[in-house]
Amino acid sequence: MKRLLVPSAALLWGLQFAFLNPALALLLVALFNASPAEVGWVLAVYNASGFVSSLLLPAYADRAMDYLRPLLACGVLTLVLAAVLAVSTSLPIAVVGLIVLGGPAGVGSSLLFAHLKHSGAGTADVVNTRAIVSFAWVAGPPLATFIMGGLGNRAILLALGAVAVLNVATTAAMISRRRSVPVETRPRADADGGQLFSKTGVAAVVSFIALQATNSAAVSIMGLFVTRGLGVDVIWAGIALGVSAALEIPALFLIGRVSRRFSSRALIASGCVAGFAYYAAMAFVSNPATLIALQMLNAWFFGIVAGVGLTLFQRLIPRPGLASGLYTNTRRVGAIVSGPVIALGSTTAIGYQGVFATCAALTVLALLVMVLAGREPRRVPQRELLATTAPKSGF
Template sequence: MRTGQDQPAGPHAQRGVGSTAPAAATPLLTSSAALCWGLQFALLNPVLALLLVALYDAGPADVGWVLGVYNASGFVAALGIPSWADRRKDYLRPLLACGALTLALAITTALPVAVVALVVLGGPAGVGVSLLFADMKHAKAAPSEVINTRAIVSFAWVAGPPLATFIMAALGNRAILPVLAVIAFLNMATTAGMIAKRRAAKSMDPDPDPTLHATGQPVSRTAVVLIVSGFVALQATNSAAVSVMSLFVTERLGLPLIWSGVALGISALLEIPALLIIGRLSRRFSSQTILATGCVADMAYYAAMTVLTGPVLLIGVQPLNAWFFGTVAGIGLTLFQDLIPGPGLASGLFTNTRRIGAIVSGVIIAAGPGLGLGYQGVFGICAVAAFAALILIGLSRGTAPKA
């Protein structure tokens, strides 16, 4: 969201002489951290439902409630940890702790213990991406830097899903766990590098008051509630669709598992140019207008998923999915950070729209097969939810400032 104070691009232009902003991490460190955190979720999330079915013999309803509880455990962490980081003006040490939690989760192999670990460790571990973007906001990173970094996270989804499905198909379902452990170690290493750079520059560039970063124009509480509600609905559709994609491909379409990874990977690949286009469009159109186009694409995508029967159409509708999620990811993060004081709280609240949406997605996942509609019924319910989000975003138009 623009505030009428466009600033020049570049790593130093946003900070200026005498700025109290902390020294930003090098582009290589930030990009590496974004890639590793993106890979962590790209490897785990698309196959999590499949792991529950294969390792726990879970039915559709079981998959729904386990994913719901897992995301509920992350709800508190997504607000509490970033808010605590706001008060301490330190986002990197909590980020390091998130990496350690991920490592502990990945090396848990006993099945009953793994379920508990998913809830107890998985939720806090998932705060890492929020903390990374909060640290960028804290360091006064330019909007273009945030968008480019978010595009790197999207790039991780290009390699992550097909890699995860290939590893599991070739080496067994458990083989994904040591891979996640390696990614967690890399997350910790990149964070340690950013901490070392920040410590070296701290005496010359002390931390600012986090309230200085709340540059957005005041908006009504009604607008915030409508926008948050719309994002929850959109995030619910995305979470449900990603979670059941592997099961939909194998059980409904009768295709090899690898097609699930191919479809999600292509969608993630197309999301990268979508994000860059959205960055340009945001200079001319309001956030609500861009989000509305995402809702329409979302509805069209899910409607198509209910009737397609083969791999050609499965791949052909992925551009719609890419545009939809590009609008959510590209507009959502910067919108929330401009509306809410404190970069950690803002990023955490945006993340919690995904968490709440994932909880709601548990109901969607259970309802589709539960109503006798099969896994394609999940996509039908998602189309209805996308329409509801379009209404909410339309109602908020005119009560919030332009992006």
């Protein structure tokens, strides 16, 4: 039973976001009569609150060296948010609830992974837990639409509240277990070894913003690419994204196994190569069959970004909470950067295929930044050093 606590928590936190985030725009319109412009700025301030919370709350957890109590608070905040949205009929009150409650509540997943690192979890453990979150994202949105379609829009808030109650119960059980069984707080040594947050850490942040931007841009324009680029029904966009999401789960489990043999940097390099191959091939796709087949490359690419990327941040940045929070925010900043990527790529002569070509170039650039920043300075052998510093003979 104890072994199921972390996987259960990962599934529940994944379901929480999979229920709320895809349905939030629809809820704003259906329950609060929000206009398209209002939906836009509400989502903007909600995401801004999440961005700030992803830095402040994990920083507090790092100082306290306790990630479970803040995680418990996130579950409680989610429950209160579901209640506020369910009983309110005013858009301003809903917005305040999303900013004050929703932003901090959204940090729960980051805190869970910070707790894993703090408890000594290795790369394989983190990647396998991330695979469970991905499974929740595959099952969550269809389940949410089924609930809303069959029981009404407010029913999803009841489901969200039920998930929050289970999150609170699971976290409380982990806190109780920690009291009875002392947890080793020193992380296990991994192949790459720990490093301080230096130029390599900065390069990792920049590179992963670029990689997240390519994924966000590709997902955002998939519908337009399928209908206007390929000239087929939009359903093929949904099939392609669904296949990619489904393949991401076994890809993450496979990554967890091979992470015991290969370093994080080697795996990230393989992911970037797969990403470049995917985006470059997408620039020349002409039929749905090829589109679906290429999703294997996309699944490996984003599996590496989602799984190994998090463990790399935790290795480069000594504070688990800050590391997880920064990694989460590369996703948010990447979504912002994807706007100019789409604008630049779609203005090329090849249209929406140009977005994929731009993503291919950006993937190569991200890999180069990481490789160059990760190169260690050449060590001078001791004998050579003594030879250069010793006084020369007068003969």
